Amino acid sequence: MKLAERVNRIKASPTLAITEKANALKKEGRDIIGFGAGEPDFDTPVNIKNAGIKAIEDGFTKYTPVGGTDELKDAIIDKLKMDNQLTYSRSQVVVSCGAKHTLYNLSQALFEKGDEVIIPSPYWVSYPAFVLLADATPVILETKEQDGFKVRPDQLEGVITKNTKAIILNSPSNPTGAVYAFEELKALADIIAGSNILAISDDIYEKIIFDGVPFFNIANMRENLKDLTVVVNGVSKTYAMTGWRIGYAAGPEDIIAAVSKIQSQNTSNPTSISQKATIEALRGNQDDPRKMVEEYRERRNCIVEMLNTIEGITCVKPQGTFYAFPNVSKLYGVSYNGGTISNSVDFAEYLLDEANVAVVPGSAFGSDDHIRLSYATSMENIRKGIERIKTAIDNLKR
Ligand SMILES: *Cc1c(COP(=O)(O)O)cnc(C)c1O
Numbered sequence: 272m273k274l275a276e277r278v279n280r281i282k283a284s285p286t287l288a289i290t291e292k293a294n295a296l297k298k299e300g301r302d303i304i305g306f307g308a309g310e311p312d313f314d315t316p317v318n319i320k321n322a323g324i325k326a327i328e329d330g331f332t333k334y335t336p337v338g339g340t341d342e343l344k345d346a347i348i349d350k351l352k353m354d355n356q357l358t359y360s361r362s363q364v365v366v367s368c369g370a371k372h373t374l375y376n377l378s379q380a381l382f383e384k385g386d387e388v389i390i391p392s393p394y395w396v397s398y399p400a401f402v403l404l405a406d407a408t409p410v411i412l413e414t415k416e417q418d419g420f421k422v423r424p425d426q427l428e429g430v431i432t433k434n435t436k437a438i439i440l441n442s443p444s445n446p447t448g449a450v451y452a453f454e455e456l457k458a459l460a461d462i463i464a465g466s467n468i469l470a471i472s473d474d475i476y477e478k479i480i481f482d483g484v485p486f487f488n489i490a491n492m493r494e495n496l497k498d499l500t501v502v503v504n505g506v507s508k509t510y511a512m513t514g515w516r517i518g519y520a521a522g523p524e525d526i527i528a529a530v531s532k533i534q535s536q537n538t539s540n541p542t543s544i545s546q547k548a549t550i551e552a553l554r555g556n557q558d559d560p561r562k563m564v565e566e567y568r569e570r571r572n573c574i575v576e577m578l579n580t581i582e583g584i585t586c587v588k589p590q591g592t593f594y595a596f597p598n599v600s601k602l603y604g605v606s607y608n609g610g611t612i613s614n615s616v617d618f619a620e621y622l623l624d625e626a627n628v629a630v631v632p633g634s635a636f637g638s639d640d641h642i643r644l645s646y647a648t649s650m651e652n653i654r655k656g657i658e659r660i661k662t663a664i665d666n667l668k669r
Contacts, residue, residue: 281400289619293629304656305629306644309445311511311593313566313647315548316559319510322551326544335540338531339366339519343546346553347519354477355488357497359521365530366549368541370475370505370518373530375401376537377471377501377520380529382407382436389430389438391422392637393596395445395473399637407436411637416587416598420447424458431462437469440489443476446636446643447596448571448589450480453487460492463499470500475518478509478560480591481568498523508593509560510552515545567593570646570653577657578644581664593647596633600640605667612667615639626663628656 289307297303326332338344344361351357367373374397382388382405390398391412399409412430414420427438440459442451451459463470470489477486490500505518520530540546571589578586578597586597605612607625612618615632619642622628633641646653 277404280403284396289629289631293623296623296627301627303623303627303629304648304652304659306646306648306656307629307631308645308647309594310513311508311563311647312649313511313559313563315511315515316552316555318555318559319512319548319552322555323515323544323548326547331543331547333543335543335546337535337540338364338527339541340546343550346550347521350553351502351521355474355491355502357488357490357502357521360524362524363527364519364521365527365534366517366519366541366546367530367534368516368518368538369507370473370503371397372516372534372538372541373503373505373518373520374398374471374473375404376530376533377503377526378402378405378407379533380526381405381469385434386436387432387434388436389427389468391438391440393420393444393446393633393641394439394637395441396635398439408434410435413637416640419587420444420449420596421451421455422459424462427459427462431466431468435466435468437471438463439471439473441473441475442486443480443589443591445476445592446594446631446633446641447587448592448594450484450590451487453485453492456487456489457492460489460496463489464493464496467499470496472500472502474502474504475508476592477504479564479567479593481564481571482590484590501526506549506552511563512545512548512552515542515548517541517545517549567646570648570650571595573650574644574646574653574657577654577661581657581661583664593645595644595646596638596641597644598640599642602664602667607667615642618642622660622663625666626656626659628659628663 293303293305344364378401384406386407387410388402389410402409490497501522503520507513574595575586575588583602584597615634619630619632631643
């Protein structure tokens with residue numbers, strides 16, 4: 272059967288692919304240490320699970336309003352007010368089946384042929400795919416490691432055209448862990464407001480941030496910028512709820528109404544029981560997520576320090592998320608077993624074959640000089656896995 276052209280426009284998510292390959296090797300009996308997964312290794316906190324169980328027992332198992340229940344929208348509105356000093360009404364909030372779904376529906380609602388959407392790289396793997404599936408053009412804006420992987424104002428000015436519709440911002444960033452400081456975001460906000468483009472702010476790692484580094488949202492940077500911002504967030508990462516599939520957006524009423532309209536014809540409402548669990552996540556005790564962040568911080572310190580002891584690898588210290596994004600390009604050109612490692616895919620394959628360690632090649636995120644390691648895994652795995660990488664690299668003929 273001939274498939275639609277749009278299928279060939281995109282690639283399947285490479286992060287999910289590497290996780291699947293590592294899992295397949297594990298099943299064959301290989302002792303693989305996985306740094307591929309883009310999800311917390313922690314269990315969903317028990318108070319949240321219980322809220323889900325109670326929802327089932329109470330028979331809260333039917334369709335809800337498409338964009339989420341009023342009760343959940345109110346919990347989200349309170350969260351955005353308390354954490355982000357942003358005020359929204361129910362008609363400015365939509366709940367979807369994960370932030371990925373939110374961003375997909377948002378792209379379908381906003382973008383069309385001829386539109387340009389600025390995506391700073393390194394980027395989350397799905398952003399370009401969302402834009403392409405909406406028939407629009409992703410404009411990749413390459414950030415520099417020496418700029419902390421952040422967009423400089425002159426760079427942003429350089430890529431805005433009359434066709435620019437939006438920019439997708441993600442701080443803390445997957446994959447780099449970079450967090451925008453107030454002045455950095457303010458400078459971008461001035462340009463965005465001046466050019467009347469939309470800012471899509473993916474805040475999914477908002478709470479996974481270390482050492483007291485503050486989080487800022489672009490919507491707060493200028494008067495009226497809230498009217499040009501859609502805030503996207505969710506519970507997957509903060510509350511270890513990836514399988515529950517709840518994400519949400521808050522923004523201008525017309526945009527949110529369009530997202531709800533599209534959602535009404537694809538999934539209808541997000542899962543009713545997950546909505547109940549999310550209310551508990553947002554309103555309940557926050558000790559568990561805080562403990563997770565503390566654990567991520569210790570793991571980050573360990574993995575970054577260990578990576579930097581390996582000759583040929585340099586790793587900047589991420590300020591947030593649970594990813595390390597070391598530069599491995601000094602090792603390109605090195606040969607092994609008759610082959611040559613010449614890019615991040617070769618490098619990741621070498622590590623999987625020779626070190627039994629799964630990482631994601633940086634090319635998946637638009638940066639071929641790097642690899643991504645998720646440290647949402649035990650300290651023991653981190654120590655053992657990085658030791659293995661070190662040994663495998665020492666074995667390379669140079
Ligand atoms: C994980 C992730 C998401 C989506 O998470 P959901 O599970 O769909 O809510 C969105 N953006 C980034 C940058 C992510 O890493």
